[in-house]
Amino acid sequence: MIVTIKDVAKKANVAPSTVSRVIANSPRISEKTKKRVREVMEELGYHPNFQARSLAAKSTQAIGVIMPNSAFHAFQNPFFPEVLRGISTSAHANKYGIYLSTGSTEDEIYNEVTSMVQGRRVDGVVLLYSRVNDKTMNFLQQSNFPFVVVGRPYENEERISFVDNDNIYSTKQVTKHLINLGHHNIAFVGGSLNFVVTIDRLNGYKLALEEANIPFNEKYMVHEEYIKENGREALHSLMSLPSPPTALVTQDDLIAYEMISYLEEIRIRVPEDISIVSFNNLMLSEHSKPPITSVDICIYQLGFEATNCLIEKIKMPNTLPKRITIPTKFIERKSCERKK
Incomplete structure (x- = not known):
């Protein structure tokens, strides 16, 4: 049997309009009455029809x-x-x-x-x-x-x-962190330039290089599309450059984790041979081997x-x-x- 708002009102000894106001959490109803009505709703197994209420209010909730x-x-x-x-x-x-x-x-x-x-x-x-x-x-x-x-x-x-x-600032700071560790050949890995977050992070990366008088090198940019098509080949091309990068700024922890796996296959060690920083601070960044330095974006x-x-x-x-x-x-x- 379907329990109606009238059933709740009768059992709680209040008007049906009072039950409606309790459902809407109206300040006009005392906390004592709200408590009694909610107890009856739970006892009878009454569930408000929010869809019908939304239609009446011209809102979908x-x-x-x-x-x-x-x-x-x-x-x-x-x-x-x-x-x-x-x-x-x-x-x-x-x-x-x-x-x-x-x-x-x-x-x-x-x-x-x-x-x-x-x-x-x-x-x-x-x-x-x-x-x-x-x-x-x-x-x-x-x-x-x-x-x-x-x-x-x-x-x-x-x-x-x-x-x-502030993606420009945060990427500038992590790139400066790598520069302060003595890295000048720093690659920017991942992210599609169709999305603003990638554009902002790339600009932060470039600003850090510019302030340190390090020329921006197009060959140190690896786009997300290339990684998706063939991550191993993308990394192999990067590490086969005459002056391969000694550090990577990656778009997120998933890409960083993937890069660490590929680097291990070609016997390049993290962090002994190459350093990596990333974004998102996902659980896998903490449990990766080695644990990944990451920006927690909350x-x-x-x-x-x-x-x-x-x-x-x-x-x-x-x-x-x-x-x-x-x-x-x-x-x-x-x-x-x-x-x-």
Whole structure:
């Protein structure tokens, strides 16, 4: 038998409207009454129909979370489960559900987001990436639909709310760390230049080289696409240069871990022969052999703050755009050594 709001009201000896206000956590209802009604709801096994309530309120009580590629590929990277943990914590606290994107190409993601917005399936969107000339972001902006970006927008950043690290500064600092250890031949490995995070980190890397009067060498750049196609060949080409690098700045811990494996195959030791620094500070960086020196970008906090920002924008549409910068932490481990 289906338990209704009237059943709860009768058992708790209150009006059905009081039960509705308890469900909505109205400040007009005393804590004593809320406690009694919630106890009856639990006793009778009553579950509020939030979908019906949302339709009545012209709200879905759901937010869309848009990943840069398919969920299958995204969840192979521990960044996404961790950022989703931050998103879901904030969403749960504010009684919002999460609608995950499933598109695997840029066009599929765009079509899915337009469908979400036009079909009013969500109240707002969190973009978990910032792509160069992204038509999805342009569509959201032109539609005046609430959205927040995890990452710095490529353009119009003064008009878009976003949560990010200072990727230029943090990459400059880790590159300087390697320079201070005596390394001058430093390679930049991984990351697609289609994403703003890679552009910012590359700029930080270049700034550190420039300040140390070290010329930038195009041959020391290895792009993500090349690594995906053939990581071993990419590394072999890098280490076969007339002046091979003695240190690597890698885009994330997964790439660093992969590089360590490939280096071991060709009998190049980390950190004795080559030093490595990375980003994200995932669990594998601590348990890698050797443990990887990494920048903790506070992934959970990125997701949590982005969702708080989005829900504020949903509730108060006239809120001005925000730029929230999450501080990073440099975690020094054993993958770096002074150049001999």
